[in-house]
Amino acid sequence: MTAPTPRPAAYSSPLPTPRPHLGHAVASEWTKMISVRSTVLTLGALVLLVVGIGLLAVAQTSAENFSGTPFTAPALFGLLVGQLGVMVLGVLTMTSEHGTGLIRTTFTAAPDRHRVLTAKYLVVGGVGFTAVAGSVTLVALAGAIVHHRPGAGRHDIPGELLDGLAGSLYVTLLGVLALAVGALVRHSAGGIAVMIGVVTVPPFTGAMLSMWEATQPAGSTLIRYNAPVALMQLFGLPNTDTGAIPPAWVHFALLLLVTGAAVAGSYLVVGRRDV
Amino acid sequence: MIEAVGLTKRFGAKTAVDQLSFQVRPGHVTGFLGPNGSGKSTTMRMILGLDRPTSGHVTINGRPFRELPNAQRHVGALLDAKAVHGGRRARTHLLALAQLSGIPEKRVDEVLGVVGLQDVARQRTKAFSLGMGQRLGIAAALLGDPQVLLFDEPVNGLDPEGILWVRNLMRQLAAEGRTVFVSSHLMSEMALTADHLIVIGRGRLLADMGVQEFIAHNSAGFARVRVADSDRLGAQALGEALVKAGGQVLKEPDGALRVTGLTLPHVSDLAHEAGVRLWELSPHRASLEEAYMRLTQSAVEYTSTEDPRAELFEPEPLTVPAWEDEGAHQVSGPTAAAFYAPPPPGAAGAQPFLMPSRPGDLAGTATDPEDPR
Numbered sequence: 001m002t003a004p005t006p007r008p009a010a011y012s013s014p015l016p017t018p019r020p021h022l023g024h025a026v027a028s029e030w031t032k033m034i035s036v037r038s039t040v041l042t043l044g045a046l047v048l049l050v051v052g053i054g055l056l057a058v059a060q061t062s063a064e065n066f067s068g069t070p071f072t073a074p075a076l077f078g079l080l081v082g083q084l085g086v087m088v089l090g091v092l093t094m095t096s097e098h099g100t101g102l103i104r105t106t107f108t109a110a111p112d113r114h115r116v117l118t119a120k121y122l123v124v125g126g127v128g129f130t131a132v133a134g135s136v137t138l139v140a141l142a143g144a145i146v147h148h149r150p151g152a153g154r155h156d157i158p159g160e161l162l163d164g165l166a167g168s169l170y171v172t173l174l175g176v177l178a179l180a181v182g183a184l185v186r187h188s189a190g191g192i193a194v195m196i197g198v199v200t201v202p203p204f205t206g207a208m209l210s211m212w213e214a215t216q217p218a219g220s221t222l223i224r225y226n227a228p229v230a231l232m233q234l235f236g237l238p239n240t241d242t243g244a245i246p247p248a249w250v251h252f253a254l255l256l257l258v259t260g261a262a263v264a265g266s267y268l269v270v271g272r273r274d275v
Numbered sequence: 276m277i278e279a280v281g282l283t284k285r286f287g288a289k290t291a292v293d294q295l296s297f298q299v300r301p302g303h304v305t306g307f308l309g310p311n312g313s314g315k316s317t318t319m320r321m322i323l324g325l326d327r328p329t330s331g332h333v334t335i336n337g338r339p340f341r342e343l344p345n346a347q348r349h350v351g352a353l354l355d356a357k358a359v360h361g362g363r364r365a366r367t368h369l370l371a372l373a374q375l376s377g378i379p380e381k382r383v384d385e386v387l388g389v390v391g392l393q394d395v396a397r398q399r400t401k402a403f404s405l406g407m408g409q410r411l412g413i414a415a416a417l418l419g420d421p422q423v424l425l426f427d428e429p430v431n432g433l434d435p436e437g438i439l440w441v442r443n444l445m446r447q448l449a450a451e452g453r454t455v456f457v458s459s460h461l462m463s464e465m466a467l468t469a470d471h472l473i474v475i476g477r478g479r480l481l482a483d484m485g486v487q488e489f490i491a492h493n494s495a496g497f498a499r500v501r502v503a504d505s506d507r508l509g510a511q512a513l514g515e516a517l518v519k520a521g522g523q524v525l526k527e528p529d530g531a532l533r534v535t536g537l538t539l540p541h542v543s544d545l546a547h548e549a550g551v552r553l554w555e556l557s558p559h560r561a562s563l564e565e566a567y568m569r570l571t572q573s574a575v576e577y578t579s580t581e582d583p584r585a586e587l588f589e590p591e592p593l594t595v596p597a598w599e600d601e602g603a604h605q606v607s608g609p610t611a612a613a614f615y616a617p618p619p620p621g622a623a624g625a626q627p628f629l630m631p632s633r634p635g636d637l638a639g640t641a642t643d644p645e646d647p648r
Contacts, residue, residue, distance in 0.1 A: 011301070011422050011451050011452035011453045012422070013348065013419075013420035013421070013422070014420070015348065015378065015379070015419070015420045016377075017345055018345070018376075018377040019344055019345060020345055020347075020375065020376045020377055021377075024374055024375055024376060024377045025374075025375055027374040028371045028372070028374035028375040031367060031370055031374055032360075034361070035363050035364065035368075035371070036360055036362045036363050037362050038362065051403045095447040097360070100357075100358060100359060100361065101355050101357060101358030101359075102356050102358045102359055102360050103358075104305050104320075104354055104355065105358050105359070105372065105415060106372070106375070107324075107325060107352070107416075108323050108325065108346070108347075108350075108352050108354065109346065109347045109372050109375050109376060110346065110347070110375045110376065110416075111323075111324045111340055111341040111343065111346045112341070112346075116375070122512055173634075180381075181599065195396040196428055212648060269514070272327070274320075274324075274325060274326040274327060275325050
């Protein structure tokens with residue numbers, strides 16, 4: 001060391017030094033989500049699809065159509081497409097950071113990566129559930145206001161709304177699964193492809209496998225246990241051509257199992273991986 | 276204070292960083308130099324806990340980065356100016372980072388002012404030029420007002436005014452008592468900015484010393500002596516006198532003499548005694564840039580087949596003048612090192628610069644002004 005300059009005392013900053021907690025990370029993730037067009041557009045498209053198609057369905061149906069069918073049913077049509085929006089939101093929340101390299105800035109600012117990841121799960125879960133449940137409830141209320149007449153038969157409206165919330169929770173779980181997949185594959189297109197595959201492939205595969213006697217049991221299982229069928233059932237439009245229908249909680253348990261495994265995997269991988 | 280001990284990172288069969296040990300002290304700008312692909316960025320990423328070292332460890336203020344209680348308030352880093360989401364506005368980008376550690380929002384506007392981006396704060400960053408991106412990255416690094424700052428190639432893409440600004444900023448940050456660690460592949464830039472240099476090549480430490488020391492070690496000086504053209508015999512006589520006085524002499528293609536080992540007044544006296552008229556007697560210092568290139572030559576990873584550096588080197592074939600007898604131009608090791616820029620590391624012969632054989636060596640050499648060369 002040749003520099004003869006006197007070494008100044010170590011620098012100390014006047015800024016407050018709170019210990020960062022999960023709330024800070026949630027605020028940050030919320031700012032990130034609402035400050036980028038792609039995520040805002042995705043959310044907007046989701047709400048528009050569910051509410052738009054739902055209201056259209058309400059307008060085109062009569063009270064008689066709702067005898068034995070809950071008022072949340074019209075929301076299902078939009079949601080079968082709209083669930084893609086929730087999944088895209090989940091995937092993008094993680095992969096847009098990997099795609100741009102922002103993840104390195106983020107993890108440099110917050111090396112406790114699990115705090116950031118947890119905040120992402122909370123924000124995607126919270127925002128996804130609010131958007132889906134809000135849209136579904138809006139459509140269900142519209143249906144109830146327009147069609148709750150003698151022709152529609154007896155309806156337990158609070159119970160139907162609760163069922164709608166359960167369906168929204170199912171879709172939100174798909175979004176959480178998408179975020180975990182995004183964290184695992186780190187690539188937007190790849191993550192979205194995986195999620196679309198997870199949701200759409202099982203019904204087709206099940207149908208194809210049912211062609212032969214040997215694979216028929218596997219085929220019928222796939223046809224009964226998959227995301228679209230689960231959604232239809234949760235929204236009170238059970239698909240009865242597939243034989244015995246599993247109860248709703250089985251669908252939930254199945255998705256929780258898959259999502260739980262993926263989330264656990266994401267924590268493990270994100271904590272250790274070089275970024 | 277950043278302290279690396281035996282830091283090693285392997286990617287498959289390729290060793291990106293090999294047994295790297297060094298210390299970066301507060302109050303100084305420490306330059307981190309090396310050719311492209313020499314492991315600078317990997318080292319920086321390991322310091323920041325983004326990559327885990329294959330072996331060895333690195334601490335900041337005595338703790339591994341990922342165990343710092345409030346990392347952003349201790350360490351700020353600019354790794355990649357393009358590491359922002361292009362669709363986000365500059366201010367929101369910084370705000371999201373600030374919120375992550377509970378840094379007050381007014382600090383965001385402060386740092387935007389410091390880097391001069393206040394007028395474009397509400398623009399989306401994809402419209403930013405590389406220079407504006409660098410400024411945004413520096414703003415992000417300054418957000419937490421940290422004691423330790425790391426910058427990876429901060430002057431890339433900046434205009435001359437911006438380069439000057441970065442240089443002054445680094446020096447000012449260091450003067451405030453912060454630890455400033457700046458990587459670059461531009462020796463010329465570091466010579467102006469840094470107080471201390473850490474030079475690596477192919478992931479290995481090549482030098483760890485003060486800038487002045489580095490210049491003294493790695494750039495050779497010589498005197499150019501030009502005897503009047505009309506005085507052919509005079510050149511001969513002077514050459515013999517110089518050699519007799521203990522100098523080493525080489526002849527340049529145009530007839531001038533390169534003299535080492537003698538001071539300018541001494542050369543002048545000898546010429547006067549020999550009755551020789553001189554047209555030129557000038558001191559020369561091999562450029563630091565050249566010294567750095569020699570130092571890292573064998574460590575350069577990606578070279579063009581048509582070597583553009585060729586023209587930067589001195590024309591090689593200097594002739595040994597007639598009065599030097601056969602053995603005389605077998606100049607001894609240290610003299611040769613002083614005459615030419617030093618041989619690249621790994622070349623046979625003397626060790627012209629600090630090269631620790633063990634990581635532990637460094638702690639000693641870095642603090643010892645009389646380094647044991």
